Amino acid sequence: MRPSLNWRYLTVASLLGLVAVAVLMQIVRIQTDPEVRELIGRSDLVVRYYYPPRGEIYDRHGHLLAGNITVYEITVSLADMTDPQAIALAMQTYIGKDFDTTLKLLTNPPAGASYIRLADYVSAEQATALMEVQKQMDADPRGNPLAALGFRAHLGRSYPEGTLAANVLGFVARNEQGYFGVEGRYSNQLAGVPVALLVPTDPRRALETPHISPGTSLILTLDRDLQAAVEEILQQAILENDAESGTIIVMNPRTGEILAMATTPQFDPNNYTAVDEVFTGSTPYNRAISQDYEPGSIMKILTMAAALDSGVVTPGTIFLDTGVINVGGEYIYNWDGGAWGYQDMTGCLAHSLNVCLAWVATQLDTDLFYTYMQRFGIGHPTGIDLAGEMTGRLKIPGDADWFPVDLGTNSFGQGVSVTPIQMVMAASALANDGKMMYPRVVAATLQNGRQTNMAPQVAGTPVSAATARTLSEMLAYALDTEALRALVPGYRVAGKTGTAQIPTRYGYDPELTNASFIGWGPVDDPQFLVYVWIEKPRSSPWGSVVAAPVFRQVVEKTVVVMGIPPDSVRAQLAGR
Amino acid sequence: MTQLTQMVQKVRQAPWRVQRQWIGLILLVIVLLAMLAGIYLSVTVRAGIVGREIQFLSAQIEQNQQKNADLQTQLAALTAVQNMEARAQALGFVPVSPEEITYIVVPGYVEESLVDLSTVSQDDSVSLLQPEYFETLFDWLTRKIAVGVAP
Numbered sequence: 057m058r059p060s061l062n063w064r065y066l067t068v069a070s071l072l073g074l075v076a077v078a079v080l081m082q083i084v085r086i087q088t089d090p091e092v093r094e095l096i097g098r099s100d101l102v103v104r105y106y107y108p109p110r111g112e113i114y115d116r117h118g119h120l121l122a123g124n125i126t127v128y129e130i131t132v133s134l135a136d137m138t139d140p141q142a143i144a145l146a147m148q149t150y151i152g153k154d155f156d157t158t159l160k161l162l163t164n165p166p167a168g169a170s171y172i173r174l175a176d177y178v179s180a181e182q183a184t185a186l187m188e189v190q191k192q193m194d195a196d197p198r199g200n201p202l203a204a205l206g207f208r209a210h211l212g213r214s215y216p217e218g219t220l221a222a223n224v225l226g227f228v229a230r231n232e233q234g235y236f237g238v239e240g241r242y243s244n245q246l247a248g249v250p251v252a253l254l255v256p257t258d259p260r261r262a263l264e265t266p267h268i269s270p271g272t273s274l275i276l277t278l279d280r281d282l283q284a285a286v287e288e289i290l291q292q293a294i295l296e297n298d299a300e301s302g303t304i305i306v307m308n309p310r311t312g313e314i315l316a317m318a319t320t321p322q323f324d325p326n327n328y329t330a331v332d333e334v335f336t337g338s339t340p341y342n343r344a345i346s347q348d349y350e351p352g353s354i355m356k357i358l359t360m361a362a363a364l365d366s367g368v369v370t371p372g373t374i375f376l377d378t379g380v381i382n383v384g385g386e387y388i389y390n391w392d393g394g395a396w397g398y399q400d401m402t403g404c405l406a407h408s409l410n411v412c413l414a415w416v417a418t419q420l421d422t423d424l425f426y427t428y429m430q431r432f433g434i435g436h437p438t439g440i441d442l443a444g445e446m447t448g449r450l451k452i453p454g455d456a457d458w459f460p461v462d463l464g465t466n467s468f469g470q471g472v473s474v475t476p477i478q479m480v481m482a483a484s485a486l487a488n489d490g491k492m493m494y495p496r497v498v499a500a501t502l503q504n505g506r507q508t509n510m511a512p513q514v515a516g517t518p519v520s521a522a523t524a525r526t527l528s529e530m531l532a533y534a535l536d537t538e539a540l541r542a543l544v545p546g547y548r549v550a551g552k553t554g555t556a557q558i559p560t561r562y563g564y565d566p567e568l569t570n571a572s573f574i575g576w577g578p579v580d581d582p583q584f585l586v587y588v589w590i591e592k593p594r595s596s597p598w599g600s601v602v603a604a605p606v607f608r609q610v611v612e613k614t615v616v617v618m619g620i621p622p623d624s625v626r627a628q629l630a631g632r
Numbered sequence: 633m634t635q636l637t638q639m640v641q642k643v644r645q646a647p648w649r650v651q652r653q654w655i656g657l658i659l660l661v662i663v664l665l666a667m668l669a670g671i672y673l674s675v676t677v678r679a680g681i682v683g684r685e686i687q688f689l690s691a692q693i694e695q696n697q698q699k700n701a702d703l704q705t706q707l708a709a710l711t712a713v714q715n716m717e718a719r720a721q722a723l724g725f726v727p728v729s730p731e732e733i734t735y736i737v738v739p740g741y742v743e744e745s746l747v748d749l750s751t752v753s754q755d756d757s758v759s760l761l762q763p764e765y766f767e768t769l770f771d772w773l774t775r776k777i778a779v780g781v782a783p
Contacts, residue, residue: 062651065651065655109697109698109701112701112704114747114749116746116747117744117747118747118749119708119711119713120704120705120707120708123701123704123705123708124701124702124705125701125702125705125706126698126699126701126702180702209695209698210698211698211701211702214705214709216705216706216708216709216712217708217712217713217714218712218714220712220713220714258683259679259680259681259682259683259684259686259687260676260679260680260683261683262682262683262684262686262687262690263683263686265687265690273749275746275747275749280713281713284713284714284717499746500746500749502749502750504752505750505751505752506750506752507748507749507750509746544730545730545731546730546731547730612729612730615730616728616729616730616733619743619744621733621735622730622735625735629737632737
């Protein structure tokens with residue numbers, strides 16, 4: 057090879073070598089330079105906050121009761137903002153935000169802020185209108201004054217049925233926290249688990265982005281159609297009787313499932329900010345679980361059940377009603393002040409005789425009477441899966457405010473306070489062969505597409521099946537003879553009216569009462585249990601006049617919605 | 633013969649021949665490195681593109697889920713019990729009373745119970761990905777042996 061050629065080769069080789077060394081040096085520098093490492097690190101992983109969509113709430117047939125709709129968060133980028141006045145004006149015109157407040161926020165932003173949130177949970181219609189204006193202003197030759205506005209779509213709670221079952225559902229506030237009802241009780245499960253994660257921006261690591269499960273959806277035991285019908289009946293009853301408020305509960309006594317729960321005042325959870333205006337003072341969100349009261353004569357069914365179960369009396373036991381009885385040194389009289397003569401136990405229930413039931417309680421003996429009341433769950437929360445349940449109060453011997461006369465008065469529902477749901481749970485034992493069922497509102501959960509149904513739970517067996525059936529027969533007979541307004545053509549039902557005086561600071565209110573009714577049917581195969589409480593009716597003080605017709609209306613709707621054939625049809629079908 | 637042997641030896645020992653051998657070797661290494669770099673670049677770019685697609689599709693899934701939830705709620709509002717009742721009444725329907733209903737026996741009728749909203753069956757735990765996409769050679773071998781051994 058010629059020497060000149062050799063020199064050229066060497067030169068090229070040296071240059072290539074230098075380039076290679078430079079490349080190597082650069083590689084080492086990139087790997088070790090702290091500034092470059094920080095830059096790489098900053099862009100490689102970013103913190104992202106994931107808020108899983110809140111679970112939905114359905115009725116037992118899959119009708120949506122609480123869902124999610126798209127709402128918008130509107131922000132402004134301070135670095136891109138050119139015309140704060142235009143932005144404030146647009147926010148006032150399209151979103152309804154006060155001009156001065158927005159302008160003040162834009163012109164005096166918090167120190168260090170680069171973005172400001174101007175509004176959140178803006179409806180899709182309002183946000184779309186503003187986005188359209190922003191788009192149109194792109195054509196402005198002086199530059200778009202709304203270019204700095206940013207829109208982020210996310211989900212917000214919505215209740216498509218409006219006020220329907222609102223007292224059971226509760227509501228969700230802007231902080232995504234559920235309050236009252238199902239939303240309050242199951243808030244954590246519905247909301248899912250919000251997480252903050254370091255997410256790689258490198259597309260090659262896209263699979264490292266975690267999958268965030270949405271919140272658990274719930275299927276309720278409520279029947280939407282029955283709930284709507286019961287709410288309508290309740291509103292009508294309150295109006296017709298000029299009552300202060302009311303509560304109706306429909307339960308399946310076999311399973312403890314609440315099929316309908318209506319109470320007042322009603323409330324639209326879509327407009328939850330009005331909650332303080334609707335529930336003023338001590339008004340509870342859901343009277344069915346949060347308001348205790350003296351139940352009056354409907355309590356007699358528990359006293360009689362206890363006496364029958366312990367063998368102290370039988371349906372044929374005769375009692376001579378002289379119109380007065382002395383218990384613990386105090387005299388107790390009948391509701392009408394009269395003496396009803398010889399009565400069997402069915403007659404005592406049919407005529408709702410206080411004197412007779414007080415005598416029955418004394419025959420039971422104090423300890424046994426209160427043992428039975430506690431077995432029925434009186435004085436204890438039922439454990440229903442709704443937020444805000446109250447306990448009620450059952451004074452027992454040994455309590456500072458218990459007196460011997462309480463045995464007599466408690467037997468017919470005075471001097472003891474219960475919540476409607478407590479009475480419903482206690483009565484479920486009588487309608488379900490002695491087995492008392494835990495009341496429940498959630499029938500199933502739905503997580504990642506998998507449904508888990510909840511099993512019914514027995515809360516106890518306060519009385520035997522034979523006692524429960526005997527009492528049902530006695531009550532059905534009593535209704536047939538004394539409470540004609542509660543009877544439902546074609547269906548044999550058992551039940552008891554209640555007219556309770558209202559205790560005040562100065563004794564019992566001389567005029568106002570609580571009218572109630574509790575009943576179940578069909579007697580031979582109970583499939584529904586209905587409880588009605590009309591508070592302070594002014595049309596009539598009597599439960600038999602005010603609450604019994606409401607019971608009948610509810611049962612008439614219930615048998616249609618649940619598809620329960622009349623007794624004669626069921627007998628025919630059973631005979632085949 | 634001796635002359636021929638000498639000539640071959642001269643050619644073999646020529647300096648330019650040794651240099652060519654070195655240059656050839658270096659070029660071979662460079663070509664190999666270039667090939668490796670090319671393959672690496674190609675795989676990286678493809679992985680990047682697929683990753684971008686995954687990111688895009690994930691965002692689209694999120695948007696669609698949001699839209700679905702929105703539409704589902706809108707539909708529920710349109711079919712709310714009050715609206716349906718009003719529409720039924722407008723069509724001339726009236727609420728039925730218990731005595732107006734005639735019950736008939738329908739063989740095989742199953743009484744309506746709680747709705748089933750599950751979207752996956754209880755045994756739907758099988759991965760959508762074929763085993764070829766995630767199992768190692770050893771896993772494959774173990775699986776094949778297990779299948780072969782199974783009765």
